[in-house]
Amino acid sequence: MKIAVCIKQVPSTNEVHMDPVTNTIIRDGKQSVTNPFDTYALEQAVQIKDHLGGEVIALSMGIPATERLLRDATSRGADRSLLLSDRSFAGADTLATSYTLSLGIRELGGVDLILCGKMAVDGDTAQIGPELAEQLGLPHVTDVLAIDAIDEQTVLCRKATDNGYQRLKVTLPALLTVVKDLNMPRMSSLPGILYSLDSPFESKTAADLSADPARIGLNGSPTQVVRTYVPQRIREAIVLEGDESQLAEDILNIYSEVI
Amino acid sequence: MTGLKIHQDKCVGCGLCVKTCAADALAIQNKKAVVNEACFLCGMCLDSCPFKAISIEKQAAPKEDLSAYHGIWIYAEQQQGKILQVAYELLGKGQELAKQKGCKLTALLFGNDVANEAQSLIAYGADEVLLCEHPLLDTQIGENYIDLFDQLIQERKPEILLFGATGFGRSIAPRIAARRQTGLTADCTILEIDPVKGLLNQTRPAFGGNLMATIICPNHRPQMATVRPGIMQVQPCDVTHTGEIIRVDYPDQDASKTASIELLEQVIAAHVNTIVDADIIISAGKGIGSQKNMELVKRLAELMGGVVGVSRPLVDIGWSEYQNQVGQTGSTVSPKLLITFGISGAIQHLAGIGGAKTIIAVNTDPEAPIFSVAHYKVVADCVEILKHMIANLEALPENGLLIEESKDKLS
Numbered sequence: 001m002k003i004a005v006c007i008k009q010v011p012s013t014n015e016v017h018m019d020p021v022t023n024t025i026i027r028d029g030k031q032s033v034t035n036p037f038d039t040y041a042l043e044q045a046v047q048i049k050d051h052l053g054g055e056v057i058a059l060s061m062g063i064p065a066t067e068r069l070l071r072d073a074t075s076r077g078a079d080r081s082l083l084l085s086d087r088s089f090a091g092a093d094t095l096a097t098s099y100t101l102s103l104g105i106r107e108l109g110g111v112d113l114i115l116c117g118k119m120a121v122d123g124d125t126a127q128i129g130p131e132l133a134e135q136l137g138l139p140h141v142t143d144v145l146a147i148d149a150i151d152e153q154t155v156l157c158r159k160a161t162d163n164g165y166q167r168l169k170v171t172l173p174a175l176l177t178v179v180k181d182l183n184m185p186r187m188s189s190l191p192g193i194l195y196s197l198d199s200p201f202e203s204k205t206a207a208d209l210s211a212d213p214a215r216i217g218l219n220g221s222p223t224q225v226v227r228t229y230v231p232q233r234i235r236e237a238i239v240l241e242g243d244e245s246q247l248a249e250d251i252l253n254i255y256s257e258v259i
Numbered sequence: 260m261t262g263l264k265i266h267q268d269k270c271v272g273c274g275l276c277v278k279t280c281a282a283d284a285l286a287i288q289n290k291k292a293v294v295n296e297a298c299f300l301c302g303m304c305l306d307s308c309p310f311k312a313i314s315i316e317k318q319a320a321p322k323e324d325l326s327a328y329h330g331i332w333i334y335a336e337q338q339q340g341k342i343l344q345v346a347y348e349l350l351g352k353g354q355e356l357a358k359q360k361g362c363k364l365t366a367l368l369f370g371n372d373v374a375n376e377a378q379s380l381i382a383y384g385a386d387e388v389l390l391c392e393h394p395l396l397d398t399q400i401g402e403n404y405i406d407l408f409d410q411l412i413q414e415r416k417p418e419i420l421l422f423g424a425t426g427f428g429r430s431i432a433p434r435i436a437a438r439r440q441t442g443l444t445a446d447c448t449i450l451e452i453d454p455v456k457g458l459l460n461q462t463r464p465a466f467g468g469n470l471m472a473t474i475i476c477p478n479h480r481p482q483m484a485t486v487r488p489g490i491m492q493v494q495p496c497d498v499t500h501t502g503e504i505i506r507v508d509y510p511d512q513d514a515s516k517t518a519s520i521e522l523l524e525q526v527i528a529a530h531v532n533t534i535v536d537a538d539i540i541i542s543a544g545k546g547i548g549s550q551k552n553m554e555l556v557k558r559l560a561e562l563m564g565g566v567v568g569v570s571r572p573l574v575d576i577g578w579s580e581y582q583n584q585v586g587q588t589g590s591t592v593s594p595k596l597l598i599t600f601g602i603s604g605a606i607q608h609l610a611g612i613g614g615a616k617t618i619i620a621v622n623t624d625p626e627a628p629i630f631s632v633a634h635y636k637v638v639a640d641c642v643e644i645l646k647h648m649i650a651n652l653e654a655l656p657e658n659g660l661l662i663e664e665s666k667d668k669l670s
Contacts, residue, residue, distance in 0.1 A: 011281055032281075036588070063282060063299055090262075091300030091315065095437060121587065122466060125445035127433040130401075134437035139402055139519040142430040156523070161399070162426045162535065163338070167524040168400075174519070180588060181581050218300055219318050222442030222479035228306045228465070228472045231613075237620070237636035247639055248647030251598065251619055254635060255563060258596050258617045259539065 001054035001152060003045040004105055006116040006128065007073060008035040009066045034069045037117025039076075041178050043185040045115050046077030048150055055079045057108055061089055061100050067201060075188035075196035082108065086206040091218030094123075098131035100216055103209040105136060113155070114175040118143055129177035140175040141168055145182050262316060263294045263304075269312035279307035328480040331357045332417040335366045335380055335388075336425060338399065339527075342368075342376050344536075345423030348491040350384040352450055353421065356459070359452040363387055365417065369404065371397035374504075381502035384494055388502060389415075393509035398522050401431040406510045408435045417481045419459050421450075424485035436483050442476035443483040448490050448613070449473075458482070468587070468610030489593030489614045533590075534583060539565030540594045540615075542585055544608075545572045546601020546622055547641050553578055555645040556600060562652040568592065570608050586611040600641040604629030 012031035045056045058073035058081040060066050070081035084104045092100065105111050114133075119126035126142070133140030143160040150156070152172070159166045160179055170176075188196070206216055214220060240250045263284075272290035284298035292313070305313050333349035335342050350366060357364040366385035368377055370392060377388045389411060395403040408431070412420070420435075422428035424446045436443035449462035449471075458475045459482045465472045476482040534540055541560040543553065553573075560567045569579040571586055585592050587607040593614025600621050602608060609632055612618065620633035621641050630636045637644065 063297060087296060090298065091302075091317075093442065094433065095440065095442060098437060123445075124465065124587070126429050127436075127443060127445055130430055130433035131437040134405075134434045140430075140434070141520065143426055160426065161525075163533070164526045164528040166399075166522055166526070169521040169523055171519045218315065222440070222476050223444060223474050224317075224477065225302055226460070226473050226475050228302070228470050230469070231464070231471050237630050237633045239636045239638075244639055244643040245647050247637055248644050248651055251621075251635075251637065251644070252648060252651055254617065254619060255539075255596060255598075 001048060001052045001112050001150075002108070002110055003048060003054065003056045003113045003115060004059050004108055004111045005038065005042045005045045005056060005073070005078065006101060006114065006132070007038045007042070007058050007060045007066075007069060008117075008120045008122075008128075009033075009060065009062050009069050010035045010120055010122040032065070032069070034072065035117055035120045035122075037119060037121070037178070037180060039117075039185040040180055040182055041115040041117050042073055042076060042078060043183045044147060044178055045113075046186070047183065048113070048147070049077070052150065052152070054112075057082060057111075059101065059104050059108070060084070061092070061097060061104070064203070067203070070201060071196045071199060072188065074199035074201075075192040076186055077192070078199075080200035081202070083201070083203040084209065085203050086211075086216075088206045088211075088213065088217045091221060092216065093221035093223045094125055094127040094131055095222055096216050096218075096220035098128050098135050099220060100209075100211065101128070101132050102135035103211055104204070105132070107204060107209060112152070112172045113150075114138070114173075116175065116177045118177045118179050126177070129175060133175040136175070138173055138175050139170060140177070141170055142177045144176045144178045147176075147182070263298050263300060264314050264316050265292050265294060266312045266314065267291060269310045270308075271310060271312075273309075275307045275309070276304035276313060279303050323478065323480075325478070325480050328416045328418040330363045330365055330415075330417050331360065331419045331421070332365045332367060332389075332481070333385075333421045334423070334428065335368045335376075335385075336423055336428060337368070337370050337373055337376065340370060340373055340376070342379065343423060343425065343488075344493075345425060345428075345486070345488040346380070347383050347493045348488065349421050349423060349486060350380065351494040352486070352491040354384040354494055356419065356450065356452055357386075360418070360457065362418070365389060367391075367408075367411070369393075369396045369407065371395075377504045379496075381500055381504075382496045382498050384497075384500065386502045388504045389507050390504055391507045391509055395509065395512070398525060399427050400520050400522055401427065401434065402520050403512075404431050405434050405438060406512060407507075409438050410510045411507060412439055412481060420481040420483045422483075422485045424487045428485050432483060432485050439479075439481070441479040441481060441483060442474075443485070444474045444476070445485050447484045447486050450484065450486065450491075459484070464610065464613070468613060469606055487591065487593075487614070534566050534568045534585060534592050535590050537566040537592070538595045539563055540568045540585070540592055540597045541565050542568035542570070542597060542599045542602060543573060543579075543641075544570040544599065544602030546603065546624075547645075548601070550578045552642055552645070555642065555649060559645055559649050559652070562649060565594075565596075568597075570602050570605070599629055599633075600645060602629050603627045604632065 058078040061084040116129040146158040148156040335346035365387040366380040444461040568585040587610040597615040619635040620629040621637040
């Protein structure tokens with residue numbers, strides 16, 4: 001079984017604060033990490049490989065420094081990695097990103113299963129998985145919380161829904177996005193780390209992939225961010241005072257008022 | 260030329276953009292900012308510059324004729340034949356947008372045997388309902404919906420298409436957007452029509468709610484967004500409002516496509532009162548001190564008719580389950596009343612509670628960030644407050660039975 005896992009580099013923190021003097025946005029988070037949801041996708045892929053045999057490839061679109069995270073993925077069980085990196089990919093929204101990733105999947109050839117994290121913690125869109133599936137013409141299932149059985153042709157999985165779950169039988173090839181906690185991602189082992197240092201790693205440009213220039217990066221992105229701002233926390237909380245019994249009573253009074 | 264542009268006449272070399280850049284793509288040379296190859300056009304520096312000296316230049320897209328696109332569509336999602344609350348919220352917002360645009364508001368109702376719900380969509384503001392009934396629409400298998408949406412969009416050309424940001428909505432909307440090669444904005448909390456350009460301004464929280472981003476889709480149609488449930492206002496029901504119900508055909512399906520995903524079992528969780536749709540949430544963080552105090556939180560939630568929510572650390576240390584976790588990597592909640600005990604308010608947690616109508620926060624630390632979003636601030640010992648509240652509620656005559664029951668459980 002050939003499994004591709006999509007990995008995104010995200011800032012280590014989402015902290016944003018306002019510079020009080022200049023009134024501008026300062027964003028911390030220069031340290032980059034693997035999007036946490038993607039680590040569950042990787043672990044699931046490696047478990048499937050351990051069970052069925054085959055190959056796990058870590059795939060990312062990003063800046064050249066993303067190589068570090070892809071090598072980290074090979075220290076945790078991926079066999080090799082492919083980075084799609086080109087200045088012309090910059091500024092991509094989810095549509096342009098999913099198109100670019102679809103070229104990467106096609107480049108790999110013969111992929112049976114694509115696993116993605118449910119969403120990235122910096123963008124929170126949860127759109128790449130379904131959009132990538134559409135670009136490839138494959139079926140997809142989002143929010144997978146368990147894989148109950150898998151063979152070369154089909155996967156039986158459980159999908160979290162808003163009020164419970166569905167058990168689904170999916171014909172491969174297909175794309176699944178996974179929620180956290182469907183497994184416990186392994187740590188890098190020492191042999192894993194040694195392997196990752198020389199693990200096969202390739203980086204491809206837009207030209208290597210014969211990408212349509214009108215569908216990548218900023219030019220291939222229908223959406224545009226016109227404004228970002230720090231939400232106003234102008235609320236001044238009403239302070240409740242008194243001893244604990246008084247406070248408990250006050251809280252219960254508010255409860256009967258608002259409910 | 261596509262790329263980041265620094266306007267030399269405006270740049271004063273203050274270096275704020277350099278500090279903001281997460282990619283180390285900016286530097287100051289000769290008192291002006293310069294951009295290097297590492298730039299991936301995230302746009303963070305644009306907002307950091309007080310002099311508006313940075314812009315992103317984009318190659319003009321080939322103009323498609325967009326004038327053929329009219330009207331606002333909302334997807335009226337139903338589960339087991341019952342229309343979801345978020346559909347009425349979308350109708351509420353949709354009415355306002357349609358009025359501004361001077362266009363029709365259309366609701367899409369798809370399912371098997373759902374026609375009797377169409378009239379209520381009209382009463383809540385739809386001018387038109389596109390109704391499609393087919394056995395394949397009986398269950399929420401996204402694959403079976405995509406061709407239908409695609410065909411209707413191509414035939415009828417809506418200008419705007421909105422979905423509730425439910426699990427199902429967020430699974431099918433990206434697929435439809437990618438099929439039509441148009442933009443999609445996820446999980447919007449504010450929607451407005453730009454008074455000048457007439458475009459839909461789609462505003463959503465980003466970076467775990469630390470930033471709000473307003474996004475447009477200027478050159479592609481339809482303009483698509485998923486909208487967070489519990490945010491938009493439902494407008495009053497008006498049974499005199501008239502509208503047309505139009506039946507549409509289910510498209511011919513490529514049989515192999517519908518066979519690729521098969522529903523084996525649909526399990527609806529036994530207790531429907533989940534934190535996502537609860538009116539009252541009593542939530543706890545590490546500040547409650549010890550695991551045994553979780554029992555107090557549960558008891559209070561039970562007495563108040565609410566459910567228990569927790570912050571991530573409590574799930575990590577095993578005091579509670581993931582389904583109770585509130586926040587960015589848990590659930591986003593929008594109850595009428597949220598009472599937090601011992602939650603300091605990490606930014607990832609605050610990202611999940613923005614929709615709560617009333618927040619009462621109890622914490623010993625008067626500087627806890629939770630107080631910056633709370634309506635009522637209580638600086639006190641959580642356990643004492645919990646015990647007093649429980650005692651007060653148990654003393655109420657109507658709770659006598661509950662006490663008897665719990666005594667039974669204890670004995």
